[in-house]
Amino acid sequence: MFDKRRVLDRCDQIVESIDLIMQWSKPILSPDDFLLSPEHVLIFDGCVMRLQIIGENIKKIDECTNGELFSEYPEIPWRKVIALRNIISHEYANVDEEIIFAVIRQSLPPLRTVVLKISNMLQI
Helix, strand or coil: CCCHHHHHHHHHHHHHHHHHHHHHCCCCCCHHHHHCCHHHHHHHHHHHHHHHHHHHHHHHHHHHCCCHHHHCCCCCCHHHHHHHHHHHHHCHHHCCHHHHHHHHHHHHHHHHHHHHHHHHHHHC
């Protein structure tokens, strides 16, 4: 068995990071917008840092649950989330604004929904 409190804390951090990314990225309407101004570059950097935090928390949850928890939610590509974290951590210069934009717009909303489902399930 795993420490539910620790997993819940990590889920809270994931949801918080997603909410911040969604708030910060509101003025970004296309991938190129990340490069339009110093302020938008800061938005990009902040979003990427929070994506790294999301990936790290998912990696830690997966480790402490021996991969069993996420197998119940196959609609999320968990390995890809962790892979993005690895790219951000080890190859930051190769982080592509088009990929980050797509992740923010397409992948974060369903991830948030699933992480909240997991949190609710663990609190029962």
